[in-house]
Amino acid sequence: MPYSEIERQRDDSGVVTITMNRPQKLNAYTTKMCEELSEAVDEFARTDADRVLVLTGAGRGFCSGGDLSGHFEALKATTRRLGHAAVMREGMHPLSRRLFALDKPTIAMVNGPAIAGGLALALLCDLRIAADTAILGDTSGAAGALPDEGGAWLFPRAMGYDHAFRMVALGEKYDAATAHRLGLVTEVVPAAELREHTMTLARDLASRAAVTVRIAKRIMRRGLESTFEASLGDAEMAVVMNNDTEDAQEGVKAFLEHRRPRFEGA
Structure with missing residues (x-):
């Protein structure tokens, strides 16, 4: 299918790169982006020649969470009950389930801010390679919101309950080195080397049995x-x-x- 909010590329080694492509919003996700990501993940899952998935963002960001512009106006306009829940059930949650269910290796190439739902997307991948300039965290609590994209399950498993609770309740963000120490990141590399390093790792994984x-x-x-x-x-x-x-x-x-x-x- 043609995509408008993501890009999908594949190289000869079987590495598929999916890029969230709303750089003007630091790749904040919309329902449409989630639908496109879900379709791209499904295509990756059913194609045996596709071996490894790399998820990243265009421009300066990985994913800054959900795009709230127009969100509440749209909810007010709907007559559906539990409108907030419906938005999650039809957008981010199906994507989260698809990524979690994949049995092929996945790598998050964290090139910039990975916040709230963006951090959840990164943690749904098997490995997270972050640029040394990346920022990771969850600001949901500071905005009176919840870690509802899967973070409530993912964050404590990655960093322990106490650190996860503090991050969410206080709306904390961390530099890449701190995120690595807390367990949110697998590896930190210089920003200029991020793509080459990640793709070398992905191709190595693709060459395995x-x-x-x-x-x-x-x-x-x-x-x-x-x-x-x-x-x-x-x-x-x-x-x-x-x-x-x-x-x-x-x-x-x-x-x-x-x-x-x-x-x-x-």
């Missing part, structure tokens, strides 16, 4: 919400699916022959 990476992500995600015994059971079933794949056999063969494996995604 695709089925193995996807199964590993699934069982690790499930493990966060299950017992140790249940995780061991998942691992037993996972090896049945994984170890007979051509890539798994190639990996063992390459190890025994002391060479780099040539994975084909099979």
Whole structure:
């Protein structure tokens, strides 16, 4: 589909880059942007040749949260009950569910402010590579709003309950180094090196055994919400699916022959 608020690019290695493209608003999301992002994520999910997703923003920002311009006027004009909830159910929440459900690796390339819902989008990715100039946090509480885009679940798991509560209640924002120390960021690199560093990492991930990476992500995600015994059971079933794949056999063969494996995604 043609996009107006995002851009989608794919390179020959199977890395798909989705760019939120409202730079004049620091890529604040709208319902339309969420719909376009959801469609782009769905396309990535169903295309086997697409191996790794990189999510980023155009211009100076990653995503500054929801675009509130005209928001309350639109809610006043509707006759629907629970209008605020409907906006979330039809916009950001379906996108959050899609990103969370992906079993392919995802990387947030945080090039600028990632605030509130923007921070939630970054945390929905497996890895977050931030420019040293990036700012991350949640200002919802300072504006009398809530971390309703998924942050209430994501923030405590990333940084611990106490830090998450303080960030939301006081509306705090952090520089990249502090965000890294708190667990919101995987890695911080100089802004001038952000794209090259992130794409090198993404292409490295794309070169790995695709089925193995996807199964590993699934069982690790499930493990966060299950017992140790249940995780061991998942691992037993996972090896049945994984170890007979051509890539798994190639990996063992390459190890025994002391060479780099040539994975084909099979």
